Amino acid sequence: MDKHTGSQGQFPLTQNVTVVEGGTAILTCRVDQNDNTSLQWSNPAQQTLYFDDKKALRDNRIELVRASWHELSISVSDVSLSDEGQYTCSLFTMPVKTSKAYLTVLGVPDKPQISGFSSPVMEGDLMQLTCKTSGSKPAADIRWFKNDKEIKDVKYLKEEDANRKTFTVSSTLDFRVDRSDDGVAVICRVDHESLNATPQVAMQVLEIHYTPSVKIIPSTPFPQEGQPLILTCESKGKPLPEPVLWTKDGGELPDPDRMVVSGRELNILFLNKTDNGTYRCEATNTIGQSSAEYVLIVHDVPNTLLPTTIIPSLTTATVTTTVAITTSPTTSATTSSVRDPNALAGQTGPDHALIGGIVAVVVFVTLCSIFLLGRYLARHKGTYLTNEAKGAEDAPDADTAIINAEGSQVNAEEKKEYFI
DSSP states (O other): OHHHHHHHTOOEEOOOEEEETTSOEEEEEEESSOSSOOEEEEOTTOOEEEETTEEOSOOTTEEEEEEOSSEEEEEEOSOOGGGOEEEEEEEOSSSOEEEEEEEEEEBOOOOOEEEOOOSOEETTOEEEEEEEEEEEBSOOEEEEEETTEEEOOOEEEEEEOTTSSSEEEEEEEEEEOOGGGTTOEEEEEEEOGGGTTOOEEEEEEOOEEEEEEEEEEESOSSOBTTSOEEEEEEEEEESOOOSOEEEETTBOOSOTTTEEEETTEEEEOSOOGGGOEEEEEEEEOSSOEEEEEEEEOOBOOOOOOOOOOOOOOEEEEEEEEOTTOOEEEEEEEEOOOOOOTTSOTTOOSOOHHHHHHHHHHHHHHHHHHHHHHHHHHHHOOOBOOOGGGSSTTTOSSHHHHHHHHHHTTTTSOOOBOOOO
């Protein structure tokens, strides 16, 4: 009874196995309760591989791992795609009990290849790259990356290989290139479960040809008279631009002794006002040419301000007259010039502002003198006595008339004459 009960509890247990092509598969059959009943492994073609610990099939790839009343384990090395299928573990009871284990063999995708790139590519051209891999089972997945950023808009194609077990997968990427793509690595990545989270990749570094880009960089943002200035012509392009060409106001550099070109730099020694103008840098390569301009304005050198003392300006005019109407104008003018605080220190030559101030003071004093003299003459009266005013008509001769006039001078009527 116990034996029968034990026979009823006997049953082989197996598990499905997945292995990468070229790897080793371990097939295990276990029996929890076994009363010394034999175990056997057979392949998908129903060929016996092992009966207990006895090897039945001459295949050097198949080895015994462990054999006991409770377990029969075997290994299959260098697994190929043809080994895939359903394997059977048999427990020889009455009746025979079996358990199936499916062996899945993964086809490893070949290293991907990128095609379609021909160097160089001109800026603005449409580029089409294709990434292809074969031998994957199941079909592999292909992803594209540029600058570590995945590109989603791609075409995907899957084809079955001639062995009708593996697949060839391809993906096509289309995009229009610009100068920012030069030197960029475009990566095709193949993901597959057989790769153990380590994808296979193919990389294509882009080479883009484009016209130069030009920028002028001054050595100082505030050029000043007497100081040097360096203008650097920064040019980028592929192929590299030829030596740059410097011009001023559309012509050659006017002063080669002070304007020295060294590589991509223009060195101007001791700036002066004649250097003002538009400087142009031109770069050329086999694709085209480009240029940039820099407008130079030479500024005056700021000077240190001198201490300023303000002296009040004093102007006096005095006019003295006598009874004989003789005038003797005496004019004195005291002025003090105040230095313009905005005047440049170290400036040589006449001070036009000071001279103009002095001239203005002199003119003002002269006008005041004329005005005061005119007012004095208008109000001053000059008087005299006329000897012939009285007695001249009654006197017999001139002498008597004069004597009579002097005697009566007190009572004589005065005649007045006004000078205007």
